[in-house]
Amino acid sequence: MELRQVRYFLALSETRNFTRAAEMCDVTQPTLTLSIKKLEDEMGGPLVHRERGNTHLTQLGEMLLPFLAQVYESSTAASRLASEIAHGERVPLNFGVSDVVRKALLIAPLRETGNAAEGLELHVEGGSDGDLVQRLVDGVLHLALVDETAISADRLRFHPIYREALSVLMLADDPLTESNRLRSADIVGRPWITLDGSPVHEALQTRLQSMSAEWTPRHRANRSADAQILCLAGMGLTLIGQQEPVLPGLVARPLDDVSLSRTIGIAEARGRPLSSTALSFTRLLRALSVA
Structure with missing residues (x-):
């Protein structure tokens, strides 16, 4: 199943007319008709009743409509998010901070990072060292400020701060x-x-x-x-x-x-690339070298 097939089907379900659906999708009617037929073959049955002046969805088409709409919306949302991240319009940074860390330490690096990255979307998560390290390993967090003793050296890289x-x-x-x-x-x-x-x-x-x-x-x-x-x-x-x-x-x-x-420091997963914003934030923290 191709995403364009889903888009054509959604347009047809809205217009209930092959000609208008083709115009909406900026394709020829034969192209749209062929794509709908291929989608029907993949779904195992007709999705549309083709009657002159009375095109409408079959029972299978009605049942599949909400699921196909969700597939299309999720895919387009993912593509839009990827584009926004690639162009720097959105810069997510998930950062874990152990509850034993002196929080005032973070103010200046966070301010400078926020000023440099207009699209920054920061999510700060507190918790115990062990919990944060596990979430870092699982890929939920990009970085974590934790006690060195909680680090698994084979999976994480650690930079001491103080x-x-x-x-x-x-x-x-x-x-x-x-x-x-x-x-x-x-x-x-x-x-x-x-x-x-x-x-x-x-x-x-x-x-x-x-x-x-x-x-x-x-x-x-x-x-x-x-x-x-x-x-x-x-x-x-x-x-x-x-x-x-x-x-x-x-x-x-x-x-x-x-x-x-x-020793408190910044931890990151080995072999996992960081965004330029996350790298910059890490450098700002490492530069503190608080005694």
């Missing part, structure tokens, strides 16, 4: 806040909120379990923002990045005897 230390997060009235710096022994007996899939959390858990075989994290969260909510509710301690926004009512204290840090 590195930050992690500290212990607690309620502002917690007795531990009396000290400016903590040690592992200070927190080993306290309820803990761990972040699923976080190697940094896992490293600290391993150390705490080596100090107390009975120690286990009591609560779990999929996103850092959710871990903060649990912490604010008094459910336990957790970790937070140095540049991560902290909810009111919580404070952070560094650990002296454990080195905890993570």
Whole structure:
């Protein structure tokens, strides 16, 4: 089935006249008649009753009409979108941002990208590092700003943007806040909120379990923002990045005897071409090199 055959059939269904349908499609009547006949052969039966002065659709034609109309509309819409993208009239950019990322970092690069690409259609999606990386691999996202530890090196390319230390997060009235710096022994007996899939959390858990075989994290969260909510509710301690926004009512204290840090950067799929706009946006982010 060819798209022009569908177009001719739709014109005939509208005009109910071969001559007017041919004029509408800017073809000769024999050309249109032949195309309709070929379409009927492919559909397995007549689509049109050819009666002098009373051309109308058969039952099969009536049943197929909405489906063929949808096929034609979808195809022409796809062609139009491809043309608009090819000519820069529309520039889609699907960008994932981990909830642990300092969002203010994005303002200048986004502003410059928007000024340079008039047809920019930006879709920003937040979430956990693991979820965003999976959507990047699946092709839903073009780029993602995530923790390096979430990256699969064989499938994704990673460009570091900044590195930050992690500290212990607690309620502002917690007795531990009396000290400016903590040690592992200070927190080993306290309820803990761990972040699923976080190697940094896992490293600290391993150390705490080596100090107390009975120690286990009591609560779990999929996103850092959710871990903060649990912490604010008094459910336990957790970790937070140095540049991560902290909810009111919580404070952070560094650990002296454990080195905890993570690297945040831009991830893209290997072997998957990016638009010039996406490449430009990536370069702007990489140029920041925030310490």
